[in-house]
Amino acid sequence: MQCNLLTSLTSGEQATIRSIDAEEGLFQRMTAMGFRIGRQIELVRRASFSGPLHVRVGSTDVVLRQTEARRIQVSDTRPT
Amino acid sequence: MKRIALLGMPNTGKSTLFNRISGASARVGNWPGITVDLMSAKILLGGHIVELVDLPGIYDLHGFSDDEQVVRHFIEQNEIDLVMLTLNTSQLDRQLSLALQVRNLGLPTLLILNMADEARRSGVTVDVASMSVQLGMPVAMLSAKYGEGCQEALITAAATMNRSPHPAPEQLRAHLQTDDLIEREMDAIMASSVQMPMQMNDALSAKIDRIVLHPWLGLPIFFAALYVLFQFIFTAGQPLQNGVAWILGYVRGGMLEPWLANAPPWLHGLLLDGIYNGVGTVAAFVPLIVLFFLVMTMVEDSGYLSRAAFLTDALMAKMGLDGRGFVMLLMGFGCNVPALMGTRVMRSRPLRLLTMLVIPFSLCSARLQVFVFMIAALFTPNQAPVILLALYVMSFLATFTTALLFKGQFQNNEPFLLELPPYRFPTTRQIVMRGWHEVSHFLRRATKFIVIGVVLVWALTHFPGDVPPASSYTLAGMIGNALAPILTPIGIDGKLAIALIFGFVAKEIVIGSLAVIYGLSGDPLMQLIGQKLDWVQGFSFMLFTLIYTPCLSAIATLRNESKSNAFMWLSILWSLALAWVVSFVFYQSARLLGY
Incomplete structure (x- = not known):
């Protein structure tokens, strides 16, 4: 299975979360916001000047920096 | 005097509910953690004066942020006769975890599904009775913003509080250690009692965002x-x-x-x-x-x-x-x-x-x-x-x-x-x-x-x-x-x-x-x-x-x-x-x- 970083998605693309590589505290927060393995995730938009990403997991919209987005691996990228 | 703890995730309208019940004027904001001071109000509930305490909004009862620790310390050190747990109905898929965490404490709990109005608009329906049976706690759906369902919820709150004895803080201290069955159980309950459209039809928010978050027009x-x-x-x-x-x-x-x-x-x-x-x-x-x-x-x-x-x-x-x-x-x-x-x-x-x-x-x-x-x-x-x-x-x-x-x-x-x-x-x-x-x-x-x-x-x-x-x-x-x-x-x-x-x-x-x-x-x-x-x-x-x-x-x-x-x-x-x-x-x- 081909895995990519969440940051490799372009705006409007959807994918499935495959792994989350974060330490205890951050992992808990991500889980609480709905990031879970097997979940669908959509990259809604990117802020300009390499700013944060706006993603949608389930019904929740979340903003996260590229540093945090690089901890998430996704597969099955497809357009919405 | 009996004590009610108001608990919930950030952005679930908890402060609005607090204001609605207490008539006091707490600040209401969309910013996580804005209700950081522990506010409390004396209210009349079921013929008794009850102290209502507004706890900070948290995502996770077992987390380690300042707010999460404040909540845990409060639970471990104060007698609580009833927990009123506020969740956002439209986001139950990820917020139900807090209800299961709180249920495991063994405190008398009333689950409040807030923002019923928003949920209705986006097509979320909840089988309240089924959810209540599976969680083993009363569930009330309401809109704190418009006041819809609040009276009924308060009657249920009074009944729950007077019916069930509450565990002592020492027992809770022992309880607040671990839990990992939560995730599976949450998914099972979601599957059987909540119907949600796959993608939220939050069309208006998305439309506004497309303009105000535009890459170079946004600022x-x-x-x-x-x-x-x-x-x-x-x-x-x-x-x-x-x-x-x-x-x-x-x-x-x-x-x-x-x-x-x-x-x-x-x-x-x-x-x-x-x-x-x-x-x-x-x-x-x-x-x-x-x-x-x-x-x-x-x-x-x-x-x-x-x-x-x-x-x-x-x-x-x-x-x-x-x-x-x-x-x-x-x-x-x-x-x-x-x-x-x-x-x-x-x-x-x-x-x-x-x-x-x-x-x-x-x-x-x-x-x-x-x-x-x-x-x-x-x-x-x-x-x-x-x-x-x-x-x-x-x-x-x-x-x-x-x-x-x-x-x-x-x-x-x-x-x-x-x-x-x-x-x-x-x-x-x-x-x-x-x-x-x-x-x-x-x-x-x-x-x-x-x-x-x-x-x-x-x-x-x-x-x-x-x-x-x-x-x-x-x-x-x-x-x-x-x-x-x-x-x-x-x-x-x-x-x-x-x-x-x-x-x-x-x-x-x-x-x-x-x-x-x-x-x-x-x-x-x-x-x-x-x-x-x-x-x-x-x-x-x-x-x-x-x-x-x-x-x-x-x-x-x-x-x-x-x-x-x-x-x-x-x-x-x-x-x-x-x-x-x-x-x-x-x-x-x-x-x-x-x-």
Whole structure:
């Protein structure tokens, strides 16, 4: 299975979360916001000047920096 | 007395529910962690007086942020007869975990599914009965914003509280250790009792976001929106301000003057030229401040501030801060104190300290009063908006300079992860509550700081009694002379120095003390200041007022939040030094250029 970083998605693309590589505290927060393995995730938009990403997991919209987005691996990228 | 703990995730309308039940006026905001102080209210429930405690919003009962620890410590150390757990119905898929965590505590619990109105609009339906059976706790669906379902929920709350005995805190302490069946169980309940459309039809929020979060239109739209809001506040505030000034003048001329005509001159002076003029000059700004906070409430509750965090994070990252820091600065436009407390959502101490170091440069509403007053005295109505804008720009420049200079000392790698709530419109009730809250807050400050401040200023400018008031032979004059070597190079004279000293306590006192020092109020005071000062001195005075320490409350908050005296002194001394340098550079270059 081909895995990519969440940051490799372009705006409007959807994918499935495959792994989350974060330490205890951050992992808990991500889980609480709905990031879970097997979940669908959509990259809604990117802020300009390499700013944060706006993603949608389930019904929740979340903003996260590229540093945090690089901890998430996704597969099955497809357009919405 | 029985005790109810109000628990819930951030952005679930918990504060709105608290206000709805208690009738008190807690601040409601869309910003996670804004209800950081533990507020409580006594309410009548099922024939008993019950204490309702509003706990901080948390995502996870087993987490380790400040807020999560506060909640756990509270549960472990206080007898709780009922937990009212608030979740957002539209986001049950990820929030149900908290209900299962709380259920495992064994406390009598009522689950409240809030924002029933939003859920209905986006097509979420909940089988309340089935969910209640599976969770083993009563479930009530309601809309705290519109009041729908609240009465029924309170009846259920009373019944649940009186029916079930609650475990002792010691048992809870043992309980609060582990749990990992939660995730599977949550998915099972979701599958059987909640139907959700796969993709939320949050079409309107998405449409608005497409415009306001546009890659290169987003920031210009943001600043244009700010400009329009300020324009609105001043245009609508002007007639109200004139009205209050007229009433104050009428009360003095028509009632107080005749009534005090036979009083000894010193009492007449203290009461009218001291307290009444001083407090009155400040009070004339109340309509402006109320309007300002009403607009701030609407912006905060709308969900737009989280968008501002998204737009500005890239810029803030270059200064060692993050997008949330920018939102704190915007909240600081209202008052620096809640903005300083709002930094509790940041987990990394260096990031929190750096943010707390820059927030005091945010041009708060108290300083705004000083500037509106000074600008009206020294500039034409056409110049006024430009001068005020320049001061806001200076406020940001002071922030950015400070962050850039200090980011090396406060390095951090705090993850930036923030929820974007859907857009919401605050109800009239929320807005009115908040307006009243601000007025009463002002009145409390007025009775404490401002009256004491203006009385002290009056005393300093009138003792010893055998010399002309406010002359250089009075106590105030002596203090002014002593400070002259420091303040003359930045164009600030002895009289303004007295105002600045008292401005350290609260900025409202600055204009109050000017009224006392010059023995005038309203238009005559402005005319006199216009004669005594030229615009270069006035602007230098405003720059200094903007940058040096905001007020005593902000300092106390800074001390409490950082728990470090060294940090508090760093903030005070740095802002004083920066204020002096900026005013010096401005004043001396303007003079060199021949102004």
